[in-house]
Amino acid sequence: MFSYCTDPSTLEGLSWLSCYLTTGKHVNLYISVFVVLTLLAITAPTALLFGFGAASAARSKFLPLRWFGKGYTSIVRGVPDIAFFLFFVIALDQAFEWMRHKVKCPDWDQPIRQGIDFVVCDAAKLPLSTSPQWVHETYGFFLAVLTFSIVFGAFAANVLYGAMRAVPRAQIETAEAYGMTHRQAFWRILVPQMWVYALPGLSNLWMVLIKSTPLLFLLGVEDIVYWAKELGGTKTARFTDYPHPNWHVEYFFALLVFYLCFTKVSEVVLDRIMTRLTKGQATAAGEAQRKAAA
Amino acid sequence: MSCVETIQAYAFRSLGFGERLLPRGEYTLCEHFTLIGSGLIWNVYFGALALMTGFFLAVALAVGKSSPNPLFRKPAEWFIFLFRGSPLFIQFFFAYACFLSLKSVSSFFDPFTSAWLGALVVLFCNTAAYSGEIFYGALLSIPKGDIEAADAYGMTGWNRFRRITFPTMLRLAWPAYTNEAIFLFHATTLVFFSGFPAWRQQGDALYYASYFADKTFNPFVPYPILAFYFILLTLVIISLFGFVNRRLNKHLPQERRAKPRLRISLIR
Numbered sequence: 319m320f321s322y323c324t325d326p327s328t329l330e331g332l333s334w335l336s337c338y339l340t341t342g343k344h345v346n347l348y349i350s351v352f353v354v355l356t357l358l359a360i361t362a363p364t365a366l367l368f369g370f371g372a373a374s375a376a377r378s379k380f381l382p383l384r385w386f387g388k389g390y391t392s393i394v395r396g397v398p399d400i401a402f403f404l405f406f407v408i409a410l411d412q413a414f415e416w417m418r419h420k421v422k423c424p425d426w427d428q429p430i431r432q433g434i435d436f437v438v439c440d441a442a443k444l445p446l447s448t449s450p451q452w453v454h455e456t457y458g459f460f461l462a463v464l465t466f467s468i469v470f471g472a473f474a475a476n477v478l479y480g481a482m483r484a485v486p487r488a489q490i491e492t493a494e495a496y497g498m499t500h501r502q503a504f505w506r507i508l509v510p511q512m513w514v515y516a517l518p519g520l521s522n523l524w525m526v527l528i529k530s531t532p533l534l535f536l537l538g539v540e541d542i543v544y545w546a547k548e549l550g551g552t553k554t555a556r557f558t559d560y561p562h563p564n565w566h567v568e569y570f571f572a573l574l575v576f577y578l579c580f581t582k583v584s585e586v587v588l589d590r591i592m593t594r595l596t597k598g599q600a601t602a603a604g605e606a607q608r609k610a611a612a
Numbered sequence: 613m614s615c616v617e618t619i620q621a622y623a624f625r626s627l628g629f630g631e632r633l634l635p636r637g638e639y640t641l642c643e644h645f646t647l648i649g650s651g652l653i654w655n656v657y658f659g660a661l662a663l664m665t666g667f668f669l670a671v672a673l674a675v676g677k678s679s680p681n682p683l684f685r686k687p688a689e690w691f692i693f694l695f696r697g698s699p700l701f702i703q704f705f706f707a708y709a710c711f712l713s714l715k716s717v718s719s720f721f722d723p724f725t726s727a728w729l730g731a732l733v734v735l736f737c738n739t740a741a742y743s744g745e746i747f748y749g750a751l752l753s754i755p756k757g758d759i760e761a762a763d764a765y766g767m768t769g770w771n772r773f774r775r776i777t778f779p780t781m782l783r784l785a786w787p788a789y790t791n792e793a794i795f796l797f798h799a800t801t802l803v804f805f806s807g808f809p810a811w812r813q814q815g816d817a818l819y820y821a822s823y824f825a826d827k828t829f830n831p832f833v834p835y836p837i838l839a840f841y842f843i844l845l846t847l848v849i850i851s852l853f854g855f856v857n858r859r860l861n862k863h864l865p866q867e868r869r870a871k872p873r874l875r876i877s878l879i880r
Contacts, residue, residue: 395837398801401821404825405835409831547705571706581697
């Protein structure tokens with residue numbers, strides 16, 4: 319990275335550290351921070367969407383749809399989320415391959431599950447065995463994102479379902495009195511008002527989501543935990559220009575600090591949003607704000 | 613092997629009793645149930661011990677956080693922030709790395725590098741921080757009248773805490789504490805995925821479930837079994853805590869007693 323880094327064995331102190339922290343593998347570590355942020359950036363809206371869909375389905379007048387919504391919202395109850403992560407990654411992968419198998423190889427007569435093997439025809443493999451490495455990695459990341467979205471979508475569905483019920487009944491009745499249809503009352507009255515009730519739950523969910531991003535490591539994605547483990551291990555002079563003893567403690571401490579800062583910043587920002595949203599609302603917090611200002 | 617024989621061989625496999633080698637080849641449903649159930653012993657061990665020991669630290673943290681003296685308040689606040697603000701997964705990794713390097717300093721830290729003690733310490737601190745925050749919230753919402761009544765009776769210090777503040781705090785916090793207990797049991801599944809080695813493949817329920825899923829490429833059998841066990845465990849926790857809850861609220865008038873009911877929350 320820097321010009322003085324050509325011979326690391328002569329360096330000492332800070333200049334050594336500056337060279338050490340800018341090696342190619344460390345750049346991978348910094349990139350993996352963006353992997354985590356990307357995961358958050360994709361998962362949060364997707365999970366919200368899934369949650370919104372499921373919460374609306376759970377309120378539906380159509381029975382099977384309501385069953386689907388309620389079933390989805392209650393799957394996460396009572397079972398560790400980590401079990402869902404491990405389950406969905408394999409299950410989704412197999413579901414995709416099975417569907418492609420049905421479409422691409424209709425004349426395949428052997429069973430899919432042969433003893434302890436899962437066999438689909440070559441054309442249905444995901445990703446194809448001929449595709450380059452980055453496709454495999456992206457597919458793995460995509461599966462992880464989808465898994466996170468499904469699990470957190472169920473959490474979000476619960477929050478949003480509660481928020482929809484928290485909107486005062488009189489508001490809907492007024493809308494109906496004005497002659498709005500169900501659909502109109504839902505989109506024009508219920509949805510705009512539910513967010514202030516949903517925000518405490520959603521911000522809690524955001525915190526939990528941040529704190530479960532290290533689980534990406536278990537889903538086979540090369541995330542910050544992976545690189546911290548990799549880089550922190552003992553390095554001998556034979557394989558690297560920067561030999562060092564086992565530095566796992568330092569690396570994991572850095573991760574700990576990273577997450578502490580991340581959650582602290584989120585907390586401050588979410589508090590601000592909450593203050594802004596409660597302004598002028600007919601809730602206890604809104605009333606307290608009004609009194610404090612007066 | 614018949615199912616009874618499987619149970620005899622593997623029921624305590626996770627503790628090191630019975631058959632050493634894990635079953636091979638085609639796995640029967642009975643083997644799934646027995647081994648995952650055997651792993652559940654570890655989850656119960658971690659959860660129950662961390663909860664029981666963590667309770668005392670949690671009360672101390674809550675009292676410390678509500679203390680006007682910054683000498684008590686600051687450490688409690690930082691402890692709670694540290695353990696609630698960072699992922700448990702990272703805490704496990706960090707603690708394991710710490711214990712490993714401490715091991716070379718003194719042989720006293722030898723047992724800390726194995727899961728039964730090292731992971732327990734982390735879970736203990738973690739649940740203490742989460743429950744400490746719950747108890748702190750409950751301390752803040754103790755009715756003013758209760759404290760004033762205690763003052764009127766001339767109760768102060770330890771006496772007032774033991775007879776008025778503590779029971780009321782516990783009563784108010786209990787529903788949230790029940791949820792925390794459920795989450796703690798769920799969190800115990802992380803232990804063997806986070807650095808702590810599963811010695812001789814003696815792991816917890818999720819360890820065996822993922823072992824089966826890896827070997828058979830079929831997640832649709834082991835994970836539902838795991839889910840079944842955990843739902844059962846959750847129901848047991850709810851009924852145990854419900855029993856305590858009824859006891860804590862026994863002195864209240866009938867119509868008020870129905871109020872502090874458990875509402876299962878989904879996230880910690």
